[in-house]
Amino acid sequence: MKLAGIHHVALIASDYPRSRDFYTRILGLEVVAEHFRAERQSWKLDLRLPDGTGLELFSFPAPPARPSRPEARGLRHLAFRVAALDPAIAHLQAQGVACEPVRVDEFTGRRFTFFADPDDLPLELYESG
Structure with missing residues (x-):
């Protein structure tokens, strides 16, 4: 397959x-x-x-409800790829959506952040560059 x-x-x-x-x-x-x-x-x-x-x-x-925290087995989060992280974060914040501090993937060097949907599902923005 x-x-x-x-x-x-x-x-x-x-x-x-x-x-x-x-x-x-x-x-x-x-x-x-x-x-x-x-x-x-x-x-x-x-x-x-x-x-x-x-x-x-x-x-x-x-x-x-399906608990998102503490982290447990199963789907952890849904990640969306964006070309540029900063404008995407600014857009979310302008809509009242809180974003976690930007982190850097230690293996790829790419920047990412997490935020949550209305049901507190963890969502990620991952900068593709």
């Missing part, structure tokens, strides 16, 4: 309108499709990054 890349990442939101706004308006992801699934009382929003990678945003009635 030879994997060709990541097709999509799926997230479940506790507050669908708030998360929809965050991922579309603040992060600028493109809306591909949006459907309400009445039988599940659930929204499904298909989003796309510029490189074609998909992000699916779901809502479900009363989803249980």
Whole structure:
């Protein structure tokens, strides 16, 4: 088997309108499709990054919280590649999104920072240069 890349990442939101706004308006992801699934009382929003990678945003009635901290097994965070870190941080901060202090990857020398989505999912911006 030879994997060709990541097709999509799926997230479940506790507050669908708030998360929809965050991922579309603040992060600028493109809306591909949006459907309400009445039988599940659930929204499904298909989003796309510029490189074609998909992000699916779901809502479900009363989803249980998934702890992000302390770090545990499973998905740790979702990282987005940006050409320049400083303008991306400035954009997030202008929208009221707090970012951690910039760090440098000790192996690649690339700069990165972490921030959180409305459900406190750890997100990373990684400067590709």
